[in-house]
Amino acid sequence: MKKLVLAVFALTLMLSVNAQLETPQPSPMSKLEQKVGLTDITIEYSRPGVKGRKIFGDLEPYGTIWRTGANANTTIEFSDDVTIGDGTLKAGKYAIFTKLEEKAWTVMFYTDTNNWGAPKEWDDSKVAASIKVNVMDIPFNVETFTIDINNITNTGGTIDMIWEKSYVAVPFSVPTDAKVSAEIDKIMAGPGANDYYSAAVYTLSTENNLDKAMMWIDKAVEMTEDQPRFWYLRQQSLIHAANGDKKGAIAAAKKSLEGAKAAKNNGYIKMNTDSLKEWGAM
Numbered sequence: 001m002k003k004l005v006l007a008v009f010a011l012t013l014m015l016s017v018n019a020q021l022e023t024p025q026p027s028p029m030s031k032l033e034q035k036v037g038l039t040d041i042t043i044e045y046s047r048p049g050v051k052g053r054k055i056f057g058d059l060e061p062y063g064t065i066w067r068t069g070a071n072a073n074t075t076i077e078f079s080d081d082v083t084i085g086d087g088t089l090k091a092g093k094y095a096i097f098t099k100l101e102e103k104a105w106t107v108m109f110y111t112d113t114n115n116w117g118a119p120k121e122w123d124d125s126k127v128a129a130s131i132k133v134n135v136m137d138i139p140f141n142v143e144t145f146t147i148d149i150n151n152i153t154n155t156g157g158t159i160d161m162i163w164e165k166s167y168v169a170v171p172f173s174v175p176t177d178a179k180v181s182a183e184i185d186k187i188m189a190g191p192g193a194n195d196y197y198s199a200a201v202y203t204l205s206t207e208n209n210l211d212k213a214m215m216w217i218d219k220a221v222e223m224t225e226d227q228p229r230f231w232y233l234r235q236q237s238l239i240h241a242a243n244g245d246k247k248g249a250i251a252a253a254k255k256s257l258e259g260a261k262a263a264k265n266n267g268y269i270k271m272n273t274d275s276l277k278e279w280g281a282m
Contacts, residue, residue: 027070037176045074055164083173085131196220230259
């Protein structure tokens with residue numbers, strides 16, 4: 001009986017040690033994902049509360065650099081280069097830090113995202129972009145610190161920050177026009193060599209419309225004549241062979257073999273050699 005009691009006690013102790021009580025975080029994490037134009041933007045930050053305190057000019061003194069949130073660094077990630085202020089911010093992930101003043105905040109995008117709070121040693125060379133924006137007073141209290149993306153158009157928007165009775169908006173622009181124009185030019189120019197190559201290889205695998213496959217692979221090879229690709233030529237030889245054009249298949253295989261030897265690609269050397277033997281060319 002004594003052993004049973006001890007065993008139950010030990011099990012109870014083990015369970016109590018392993019159990020983890022989950023409680024609400026005082027500054028819960030938040031993740032915002034927003035597409036602006038064709039650019040993806042992701043913001044991750046912790047959201048402290050006012051909790052009856054005076055925030056700006058007291059808890060967060062003027063003249064200091066604020067982490068723009070709580071806990072780990074607030075971060076923002078852009079899928080494209082964007083324009084903030086007079087500068088270009090390269091695509092990538094940044095920590096957001098804010099230099100607080102009573103009437104204006106300087107919002108800075110910092111390349112080192114691995115700090116906890118403001119860096120102990122601030123490095124101006126890591127500020128990829130910064131902008132000074134006016135603080136607007138609002139006539140009501142916002143309990144929980146909030147970052148949002150608003151005023152969205154095809155070409156930009158604002159990163160809005162609001163807490164206590166203060167609001168700022170950081171304008172930014174995204175390269176939608178440039179991206180769309182480039183895509184239009186690409187489409188209007190017609191398919192590229194890779195498009196013809198992919199279409200031909202797929203069509204060969206289906207064993208349907210092999211005449212079209214031959215037309216497409218020939219076009220792909222023609223478009224890359226200045227820099228012959230031995231893998232293109234390999235597929236050209238197979239497609240011509242499948243269409244009964246042994247002469248064309250042998251010519252393409254010989255060119256592919258030559259390129260494979262130059263690239264020291266043993267796999268393609270063997271495949272082309274085997275095909276040429278099969279077609280009576282070696």
